[in-house]
Amino acid sequence: MSAPRAARYGVPLALAGLVIVAGVLIPGFMSRANLTTILLHVSINGIIALGAVFVIITAGIDLSVGSIVGFAGVLTAATLTSSEVLRLLGPAGAAVLAGIVGIAVGTAVGLFNGGVVARLGVAPFIVTLATMTAARGAARLVTGGVPIGFPDPGDPQYRAKIAALDALHTVGGGRLPFPGLPTGFPVPALVMLGLVALGAFVLVRTRFGRHVYAVGGNEEASRLSGVAVGPVKLATYAISGACAGLAAVLLVGQLRSGGPDAGMLYELNAIAAAVIGGTSLFGGIGTAWGALTGALLIGVLNNGLDLLGVQSFWQEIAKGAIILLAVLFDVWMKRTDARRRSRTARATAAAKE
Amino acid sequence: MSAPPASPLLSLEGVTKRFPGVVALDAVDLSVAAGRVHALVGENGAGKSTLLKIVAGADRPDAGRMSLRGRSVAFAAPREALAAGITVIYQELSLVPQLSAEANIYLGMEPARRGILDRASSLAGARSALESLGADFDATTPAGDLSVAQQQLVELARALARDAQLIAMDEPTAALSHLETGRLFEQIKRLCGRGIAVIFVSHRLEEVRRIADDVTVLRDGRRVFAGAAATVDEAGLIRHMVGRDVEYARLPAAAAPSDPPFLEVRGLTRHGHFGGVSFAVRQGEIVGLAGLVGAGRTEVARGIAGADRVDGGTMSLGGAPYRPTSPREAIARGVVYLPEDRKTQGLVLMMNVRENATLATLARFSVRGVIRRRAEREAAARQTAAVELRPPEIEREAGTLSGGNQQKVVLAKWLLADADLLIFDEPTRGVDVATKVELHRLVRSLADSGKAVLVISSELPEILALADRIVVMREGAVAGELPAEGATAERVLALALPASHAA
Numbered sequence: 001m002s003a004p005r006a007a008r009y010g011v012p013l014a015l016a017g018l019v020i021v022a023g024v025l026i027p028g029f030m031s032r033a034n035l036t037t038i039l040l041h042v043s044i045n046g047i048i049a050l051g052a053v054f055v056i057i058t059a060g061i062d063l064s065v066g067s068i069v070g071f072a073g074v075l076t077a078a079t080l081t082s083s084e085v086l087r088l089l090g091p092a093g094a095a096v097l098a099g100i101v102g103i104a105v106g107t108a109v110g111l112f113n114g115g116v117v118a119r120l121g122v123a124p125f126i127v128t129l130a131t132m133t134a135a136r137g138a139a140r141l142v143t144g145g146v147p148i149g150f151p152d153p154g155d156p157q158y159r160a161k162i163a164a165l166d167a168l169h170t171v172g173g174g175r176l177p178f179p180g181l182p183t184g185f186p187v188p189a190l191v192m193l194g195l196v197a198l199g200a201f202v203l204v205r206t207r208f209g210r211h212v213y214a215v216g217g218n219e220e221a222s223r224l225s226g227v228a229v230g231p232v233k234l235a236t237y238a239i240s241g242a243c244a245g246l247a248a249v250l251l252v253g254q255l256r257s258g259g260p261d262a263g264m265l266y267e268l269n270a271i272a273a274a275v276i277g278g279t280s281l282f283g284g285i286g287t288a289w290g291a292l293t294g295a296l297l298i299g300v301l302n303n304g305l306d307l308l309g310v311q312s313f314w315q316e317i318a319k320g321a322i323i324l325l326a327v328l329f330d331v332w333m334k335r336t337d338a339r340r341r342s343r344t345a346r347a348t349a350a351a352k353e
Numbered sequence: 354m355s356a357p358p359a360s361p362l363l364s365l366e367g368v369t370k371r372f373p374g375v376v377a378l379d380a381v382d383l384s385v386a387a388g389r390v391h392a393l394v395g396e397n398g399a400g401k402s403t404l405l406k407i408v409a410g411a412d413r414p415d416a417g418r419m420s421l422r423g424r425s426v427a428f429a430a431p432r433e434a435l436a437a438g439i440t441v442i443y444q445e446l447s448l449v450p451q452l453s454a455e456a457n458i459y460l461g462m463e464p465a466r467r468g469i470l471d472r473a474s475s476l477a478g479a480r481s482a483l484e485s486l487g488a489d490f491d492a493t494t495p496a497g498d499l500s501v502a503q504q505q506l507v508e509l510a511r512a513l514a515r516d517a518q519l520i521a522m523d524e525p526t527a528a529l530s531h532l533e534t535g536r537l538f539e540q541i542k543r544l545c546g547r548g549i550a551v552i553f554v555s556h557r558l559e560e561v562r563r564i565a566d567d568v569t570v571l572r573d574g575r576r577v578f579a580g581a582a583a584t585v586d587e588a589g590l591i592r593h594m595v596g597r598d599v600e601y602a603r604l605p606a607a608a609a610p611s612d613p614p615f616l617e618v619r620g621l622t623r624h625g626h627f628g629g630v631s632f633a634v635r636q637g638e639i640v641g642l643a644g645l646v647g648a649g650r651t652e653v654a655r656g657i658a659g660a661d662r663v664d665g666g667t668m669s670l671g672g673a674p675y676r677p678t679s680p681r682e683a684i685a686r687g688v689v690y691l692p693e694d695r696k697t698q699g700l701v702l703m704m705n706v707r708e709n710a711t712l713a714t715l716a717r718f719s720v721r722g723v724i725r726r727r728a729e730r731e732a733a734a735r736q737t738a739a740v741e742l743r744p745p746e747i748e749r750e751a752g753t754l755s756g757g758n759q760q761k762v763v764l765a766k767w768l769l770a771d772a773d774l775l776i777f778d779e780p781t782r783g784v785d786v787a788t789k790v791e792l793h794r795l796v797r798s799l800a801d802s803g804k805a806v807l808v809i810s811s812e813l814p815e816i817l818a819l820a821d822r823i824v825v826m827r828e829g830a831v832a833g834e835l836p837a838e839g840a841t842a843e844r845v846l847a848l849a850l851p852a853s854h855a856a
Binding site for chain 2: 207217221223
């Protein structure tokens with residue numbers, strides 16, 4: 001809707017081009033197993049990037065999501081393997097509760113971010129930098145620096161804990177039977193696709209979504225139009241936190257453990273995916289599908305370079321180049337847009353004279 | 354006052370500047386002589402600022418010639434004008450508040466050896482320049498700690514340090530006390546004694562008469578008078594400023610407005626902006642709020658609309674007490690504000706017409722937060738047709754529309770809100786004449802349908818054509834109220850112009 005036309009189709013086209021080139025050049029890239037692996041690897045970043053898109057459309061930024069993944073993750077793992085919880089709820093119940101805890105912790109940190117940004121007017125960069133630092137510290141404090149997860153063989157609840165870890169693994173690392181896919185479809189990828197579709201609906205079809213664009217596009221005009229600017233911003237940070245919390249739950253399930261250092265630099269990957277996907281850091285422009293295409297572009301690039309046996313150092317350099325290209329594209333779009341605008345204005349003025 | 358020398362220092366011939374929808378300058382001539390003060394006067398929007406920008410190299414004329422000391426010049430950037438010895442001091446002074454006076458004076462031309470600042474020489478230079486201007490503060494003082502008058506001296510010292518031959522000052526006395534104005538005038542005279550030419554822009558005609566050697570009057574982008582200051586009195590200047598050629602057909606009310614006031618404002622005050630403002634607006638009536646830019650009209654309007662807080666006074670709306678703390682609250686009470694700057698306050702430029710039109714009323718087109726697209730589209734189409742948006746494309750990005758069409762979109766947004774009191778702030782700024790007349794008709798039809806309307810305009814003909822009653826503001830207070838019958842541009846302007854300090 002609000003994105004300029006070229007930005008809407010440019011990234012999907014680039015993604016399609018990259019997939020075709022990789023398919024031709026790299027044997028094994030186009031196999032179903034590899035494609036589903038890409039989706040699985042992309043899903044955590046895609047979910048966090050979806051939250052980032054909400055925040056960035058309001059012209060904000062959320063640097064805390066990587067630390068939220070760490071902090072929410074260790075609390076999820078702690079809940080999952082807590083002897084009391086297991087005694088009360090059993091392995092399946094513990095998995096459900098652990099999931100709720102993870103998402104709630106992420107949402108709470110997001111609400112805090114949003115509250116400080118919206119109420120006190122502190123720059124989002126600073127607020128979320130602070131919570132990024134603090135949440136990481138809290139994760140290490142809770143765990144003493146050691147991952148929580150796999151129980152000691154001598155643990156009296158050893159079996160229950162393994163069962164609980166397995167239960168959450170069915171979500172974080174599980175696969176659903178899917179026709180034509182011998183290994184099945186990865187559950188996290190399904191979660192990501194569902195959330196992106198939901199996010200797209202919220203952004204495009206709901207009043208809240210419209211207000212998100214309006215606040216980022218012109219905060220003062222929105223305020224004068226009666227939009228509740230503060231609550232809208234607050235909600236976007238809560239969404240970003242919730243997405244990071246959910247990502248933490250999926251990651252704990254996948255790895256069967258929650259480490260205090262999990263999620264390092266995830267915030268930057270998410271912002272990169274959002275920006276590559278056409279979200280403007282100046283606000284007002286971005287889509288949920290853009291978060292998906294951005295994350296996929298990074299994922300396909302990583303996967304392709306992996307299959308080619310390219311050193312990971314080179315992969316990082318390639319990723320950097322892609323981000324720069326995406327931002328340059330954004331700037332270029334803005335310029336041509338401005339030129340087009342002044343041309344139209346001049347033409348209208350000339351027509352009237 | 355010396356006789357004008359044979360050839361002027363700076364001369365402009367037939368300078369023209371167009372902006373989308375308006376001709377800001379229409380073949381303007383200007384001739385500024387060395388060692389003389391040349392006053393530039395005119396109403397808001399007459400073209401003074403545009404002319405200064407062209408002289409400063411900040412804007413390029415579409416046509417016409419400019420020559421300096423007889424040589425033709427065309428400045429592509431302010432840097433080039435500065436190098437040629439032209440300094441413009443804008444009303445919003447352009448100092449870096451964190452830097453010292455000295456650093457500001459030499460900003461961009463710091464004396465340095467191999468990139469290392471030569472503090473001793475810049476400090477000495479700044480001190481001598483400030484001293485020659487009679488400054489009573491040290492060059493090491495941060496600019497942010499100085500008064501406006503002192504900051505002006507820093508700007509003047511900067512011009513001297515750059516060896517300026519021509520200094521243009523845009524309303525330098527607007528924020529000065531009587532005493533400070535006197536001191537500034539002394540310095541201006543001293544600069545002229547050194548052969549420097551000064552362009553002086555002011556709304557205070559008494560000051561113009563006191564300081565200027567020559568006067569140029571602009572009106573609607575055209576030069577309507579040029580001559581020695583001694584040959585024209587204040588009344589003559591006002592006559593030139595007002596002129597007679599732009600006039601809109603007066604649109605009278607269809608019926609007499611209802612009697613009890615709908616909005617009543619009593620002693621409304623916002624410290625530092627306006628104080629003791631009282632007036633009323635009735636249903637079916639258009640009240641014009643006239644005054645110069647900076648008189649506090651927009652601030653009053655924003656206070657009524659809940660966009661800014663107010664510190665004192667009371668308001669009532671439809672007989673009930675009214676004190677909004679946010680635009681949201683004001684809108685809920687049926688009060689809407691159409692801001693003066695559409696681009697920064699009225700529209701979300703990257704959203705399309707439909708999204709902008711329904712922004713304030715989206716709740717009405719949604720069920721449980723989900724927008725009903727058809728209802729939204731229909732409402733946007735209906736309302737943009739009512740305001741005669743051309744072309745009537747509701748999916749078009751708002752930023753690509755002309756000024757008049759943008760204003761129509763803002764109007765459509767608030768018509769959808771079905772407000773009872775509409776406050777228009779400069780509703781036709783940057784809008785071509787044909788669209789202006791259309792907008793006037795729309796505003797009048799709103800009043801005729803029973804709405805209460807408050808219109809702020811710096812364009813006197815607009816106020817005279819539109820308003821049933823005119824409230825004139827001057828320097829943050831109500832200077833007077835005139836009924837539409839018998840109001841003339843001269844009478845409004847006489848109330849709006851600031852009282853001279855010398856009185």
